[in-house]
Amino acid sequence: MNIKNSILVRVRIAFLMVFLFSLAVVGKIFHLQLVQGDKWRHMAQEKTINFQKVKATRGNIISDNGNLLATSLPFYRLALDPSVADNKLYKQGLDSLAYLLSVHFKDRSPEEYKRRINNARQEKRKYLMLNSRMINYQTKKQMETWPILRAGRYKGGVIFERTDRRFNPFAALGTRTIGYVNQQSKGVVGLEASFNKQLAGKDGQALFQRMAGGGWKPLNDGSEVPPEQGWDIQTTIDINLQDVAQDALYRAVTDHQANYGCVVVMEVATGEIKAMANLGKLKNGGYAETYNFVVGQQGRTDPGSTFKLPSMIALLEETQIEPTDSIDTGNGTFRYNGAVMNDSKPGGYGKITVQQAFEHSSNVAFVMMMRDHFRGKAQRYIEYLDAFGLTRPLGFQMLGEAVPYIKRPEDKTWSGITLPWMAVGYESKMSPLHILAFYNAIANNGKMIQPIIVKEARITDNAEEQYQARVINEKVCSDRTLRIVRKMLEGVVERGTAKSIRNNDYKIAGKTGTSQKLKDGRYTREYYTSFAGYFPADKPKYSCIVVIDGPQGYRQYGAEVAAPVFKEIADKVYARDLEMHKLLTAETAPESTAFPLVKAGHFEDLRYLCNQMGISNHGRELEEWVVANVSDNSISWKNKLARKDEVPDVTGMTLKDALYILENQGLKVNYRGRGRVVSQSQQAGTHILPGSSIEVVLN
CATH class of the missing domain: 3.90.1310.10 (Penicillin-binding protein 2a (Domain 2))
Incomplete structure (x- = not known):
């Protein structure tokens, strides 16, 4: 076969192979379309259409x-x-x-x-x-x-x-x-x-x-x-109280450059939490709500002297001690089982009563009382804490609730000083919310209830689930003990460690707390400060706890750091709650019946009237609103208004003038009576809470 025929054969074989391959392709297409078409269409649809x-x-x-x-x-x-x-x-x-x-x-x-x-x-x-x-x-x-x-x-x-x-x-x-x-x-x-x-x-x-x-x-x-x-x-959150609490807390943690701070405000009778604020320090030095210290594990720590309240109740229930009994605390230093307990006051308190020991938070007095009444009976003291409801979780509605840690005699770390040290707030771990729940029980006539933050879950207007505070303990102590400790808590503010927050408008009852922080097994010079209490003390409506952790500077005690925050919150709550407080009575100067009644009002109007009536009047650098000071048949005018963010003093004014001033300051005004304003519910000069109400009485 020559080369030409060989090439021709090869070409024909190649064409034959292409032809056979083409037939195979056509056959496969035919098979896919007609035989397997439904199968592949279904698979394609599954890839492109699904639920x-x-x-x-x-x-x-x-x-x-x-x-x-x-x-x-x-x-x-x-x-x-x-x-x-x-x-x-x-x-x-x-x-x-x-x-x-x-x-x-x-x-x-x-x-x-x-x-x-x-x-x-x-x-x-x-x-x-x-x-x-x-x-x-x-x-x-x-x-x-x-x-x-x-x-x-x-x-x-x-x-x-x-x-x-x-x-x-x-x-x-x-x-x-x-x-x-x-x-x-x-x-x-x-x-x-x-x-x-x-x-x-x-x-x-x-x-x-x-x-x-x-x-x-x-x-x-x-x-x-x-x-x-x-x-x-x-929720039970009152957005105005939340704003007040968070604002006060923010100023405190920034002022003291603290590690963190937290606040809870709770309604005494219902257990409803009205405000819960947590501020932790950021790497850049600012503060934000990064963790719930009120509830969580990171906020669980030695409670300090706020724990002296359950210790005092255990002492009163177990023994016959009276608030007037005396304790000689000496120079404020007491050595017990090889350890030393000191009072915060240099030189000590000397001989004081049980009442004074609580008011001034004497560590030495409490260690001595625990030694005298619970030595050899540590389990009895723990049983009281169990009965109070302090050793078990509250069952709070939010996840992550810290479990309280109360040391027991069978624990390996129990020592000869554990009992008295526990009595003053060491060697235990409690969350701020748990401490507050116990203080709330004292305000609530001894009934300890579970704090709640959600009232109901609903769809549109139909309630699907409703929640109420569970009673943890119907009566944490006897009526006698309750009366005594309530007076003690009031005494802390009237005469004791928190006397700096005492005021004449309403009473506060509470307890300061300061504990050294434990690091690497040793107590340091870094402090955990707190104040827990309720107000008004004579008819409690709200309980509150304030915690400031690790304050810097020369003020490092609960009375100086946490208590002022409590008072700021309480003042603002008191000012906006018309049902909670009595009206403040303005001081009025005696007036001569022969002289026309001139008190306060718009300067130009009052000056015009006085000039028309021939009454001598004078004053310098006067503003739009003034108050009259009557002396020897003559009137000297004085400026009446406070700063823009403060509650104005409208006593002595007509209703028309009072309404104009108060409403321009953003206050909602309620009034009763006729004549001139004789009293107002929000004290003049206090900070204005926008949108709050003020009641004025006219006579």
């Missing part, structure tokens, strides 16, 4: 009077099915739509938007993400009026893909208490986590189709299962 979750809208967290503390706001992404609109609608609206998209999003020119939409329509694509940027509900409503989009989903092809975002209307106020959610809309900490089951609702599902570009388009074929919205939870 997906439709997230439920998370419930709201609201305050005691209905203010939103946390809510879910809807946001949307704008997409389009360009194949839906008919030719007339599409041609008329495309240019305007492209222009509006460009102006709003500012990421593409109108020509680029127009080209993208045109290309998608020519390719018969069913889904085009116009812009992935989120828009809010108001913007969505605006876009629904734009060309093509205004025709709606079924005629214009517009698709608004909704997603919810969590929003706290009061920003940083109580953020750690309220908590936050993760990207899966699940609560992580705080109330968001503790009540996640109620808030989360139940997810639905719907059929979605995967479109070119990776997006998913809902098919709305009638098979969707709608989601069930989460329940709202109503």
Whole structure:
């Protein structure tokens, strides 16, 4: 065979192989289309169409009077099915739509938007993400009026893909208490986590189709299962008290450059928490709500002298000691089982009564009393703490509650000094909330109740779950003991370590606490300061605890650091609660019946009247509102108003003038009687709480 024939054979064989391969391809196509077509179509559909979750809208967290503390706001992404609109609608609206998209999003020119939409329509694509940027509900409503989009989903092809975002209307106020959610809309900490089951609702599902570009388009074929919205939870938080507490705490921790601080304000009779603030120090030196020290493990520590209250109650219940009994504390230093206990006062208190020992927080006196009455009976003392409800968790509604640690005689670390040291607040671990619950029991006639922060969970106006404070102990002590310790707590403020916060308008009862911090097994010169108590002492309505950890500077004791914060909060609560306090009576100077009644008012008006009546009057550098000082048939004018952020003194004014001044300061005015103002419920010169009420009495 010559070379030419050989090449021809090879070519024919190659053509034959190509022909056979082509037949095989055609055969395979035929087999796939006709024999296996249904199988592959089904598999393709499974890849592009499936059921997906439709997230439920998370419930709201609201305050005691209905203010939103946390809510879910809807946001949307704008997409389009360009194949839906008919030719007339599409041609008329495309240019305007492209222009509006460009102006709003500012990421593409109108020509680029127009080209993208045109290309998608020519390719018969069913889904085009116009812009992935989120828009809010108001913007969505605006876009629904734009060309093509205004025709709606079924005629214009517009698709608004909704997603919810969590929003706290009061920003940083109580953020750690309220908590936050993760990207899966699940609560992580705080109330968001503790009540996640109620808030989360139940997810639905719907059929979605995967479109070119990776997006998913809902098919709305009638098979969707709608989601069930989460329940709202109503808290006990009073947003005004929360603001007051957090503001006072912030000033204190920044002033003292403390490690952290926390405050809880609770209603005595109900156990409802009205304010809970936590501020921890950040690396940059600022403060924020990073951890719940009120409830959690990091806030559990030696309580210090606030623990002398349960110790005193155990002593009174176990023995026949009286507040008037004497104790010789000597020079304020006492050696016991090889350890030394000191009083804070240099040189000691000498011979004092039991009442004074509590008021001045004498460590030496308490160690001596525990030695005399509980030596050899340590278990008996622990049994009292058990009975009081101090050794078990409160069962608080929020996750992460710290378990109290009370050392027992069988513990390996129990020593010969453990019992007396426990009595003054060492070698135990308690959370601030647990200490407050016990102090609240004393204010509540001995009944210890579980603090609560959520009253109910509801959907719209229907309550699904309601919560009340559980009674932990019907009576923590006898009536005799209760009377004694209440007087002791009042004495702490009247004459003792907290006398700096005493005031004449209402009584405070409470106890200061200062404990050295334990580091590496040794007590250091760093302190944990606190003040726990209630007010008004004669008819308690609120209890409160303030903790400032690790204050810097020369003021490092509870009386100097924590107690002033308590008083600031109590003052503002007292000022805004008209039912809690008596009206302050203004001092009035005696007047001669022969001289016209002139007290206070608008300067120009009063001066005009006096000049018309021939009454001598004078004054320098006067403001718009003045008070009259009558002397020898002559009037000297003095300026009346306080600073802008202080409560004005309107005593002596007519109702018209008083209303004008008070309402311009942002106060809500209630009044009774006729004539001139003789008393006002908020003391002049105190800081104004915006939106608070003031009552004036006229006579």
